[in-house]
Amino acid sequence: MFPTTDRSQTVIECLTGTAEKLGVEVKTRCAVQSVDRTEDGRWILLLEDGSSVSAAAIMVATGGIRTPIGAKIASAFGHTVVEAAPSLFTFKVPDRRFRELSGVSVENTTVTVIGEKMNEAGPLLITHWGVSGPVVLKLSARGARELQDLDYQFTIHINWCGGSSLQEIDEILQGQREVSPKKRVHSGIQNFGIPSRLWQSLAAASGIQTDVTWSNLSKEERKRFARELTAGEFSVNGQSLNKDEFVTAGGVSLKEVNFKTMESRLVSGLYFGGEVLDIDGVTGGFNFQSAWTTGRIAGESVASVSS
Numbered sequence: 001m002f003p004t005t006d007r008s009q010t011v012i013e014c015l016t017g018t019a020e021k022l023g024v025e026v027k028t029r030c031a032v033q034s035v036d037r038t039e040d041g042r043w044i045l046l047l048e049d050g051s052s053v054s055a056a057a058i059m060v061a062t063g064g065i066r067t068p069i070g071a072k073i074a075s076a077f078g079h080t081v082v083e084a085a086p087s088l089f090t091f092k093v094p095d096r097r098f099r100e101l102s103g104v105s106v107e108n109t110t111v112t113v114i115g116e117k118m119n120e121a122g123p124l125l126i127t128h129w130g131v132s133g134p135v136v137l138k139l140s141a142r143g144a145r146e147l148q149d150l151d152y153q154f155t156i157h158i159n160w161c162g163g164s165s166l167q168e169i170d171e172i173l174q175g176q177r178e179v180s181p182k183k184r185v186h187s188g189i190q191n192f193g194i195p196s197r198l199w200q201s202l203a204a205a206s207g208i209q210t211d212v213t214w215s216n217l218s219k220e221e222r223k224r225f226a227r228e229l230t231a232g233e234f235s236v237n238g239q240s241l242n243k244d245e246f247v248t249a250g251g252v253s254l255k256e257v258n259f260k261t262m263e264s265r266l267v268s269g270l271y272f273g274g275e276v277l278d279i280d281g282v283t284g285g286f287n288f289q290s291a292w293t294t295g296r297i298a299g300e301s302v303a304s305v306s307s
């Protein structure tokens, strides 16, 4: 849901305006440097400007654990912090089949990470460095940790024909011998769903010369092409951040937090909300949703503790 102004500033103003109306004191430019707990259970926040704040309860909402303070506070009070791993990234695929195809997209693809039992379906976008689009972002979120362990060096199979099997596509290719015997293979099949430049690139990669027609396509060439269309093999050689979205997987272990209140199960009066927790969602607003939902629950719980 977007505000009618279509500006994120409106969301900010809604939140800061409400806080102001309710008399909430907001301090800025005084980062929390450390957190202490007194013997009688009160929390003391030591701020960058040298001042301190005392409270009966605190909520840690310092964002992804690349911001070290959240992990520092959590571990100082005994929490397990799951190591950070980037999520929502695109795959670097230096491959001659993609040369000059940057910007080409295919609506129905399935991408499988070989050896990891991981696959996703959806639209794929070829970029100037490899592949992106919802199918790749979903895979990067699902496999954030496994793909990091592989140092982002792995092999994928791309099925450019959605869920169709090699055999089904081979039959369609074979059928073209009857339907359009004189047409060149490189000129494509109508309404097949693969943009012509990509089709030509995949046909060339299967060793089919540009003048070959459907009637003189050899069985070997046809089989190679069907494989290329349904299980083209590509080497991923690194990741790169999607320019619009970036999330960190990892954070405070969920086992140690009570989801009804977002309070620590280890220390009373310590609450967590947002990306500091070991939660990361797929693209589509789920990270904001998680931050706002856990933030609200934690906020309400903290407010119910007398100051």
Ligand SMILES: Cc1cc2nc3c(=O)[nH]c(=O)nc-3n(C[C@H](O)[C@H](O)[C@H](O)COP(=O)(O)OP(=O)(O)OC[C@H]3O[C@@H](n4cnc5c(N)ncnc54)[C@H](O)[C@@H]3O)c2cc1C
Residues within 6 Å of the ligand: 030, 031, 032, 033, 061, 062, 063, 064, 067, 069, 243, 244, 245, 246, 247, 273, 274, 275, 276, 284, 285, 286, 287, 288, 289, 291
């Ligand atoms: C470029 C970009 C685009 C994104 N797009 C999307 C999207 O489209 N959809 C989606 O769902 N998610 C998206 N995300 C992820 C989403 O923004 C985060 O998951 C979400 O903002 C996390 O909220 P948070 O409140 O936990 O942390 P943050 O929004 O990171 O807020 C943490 C706050 O803590 C403060 N802080 C840090 N250290 C200290 C300290 N020592 N003392 C005091 N304060 C401190 C910071 O200043 C900051 O204000 C995007 C992220 C990025 C970077």
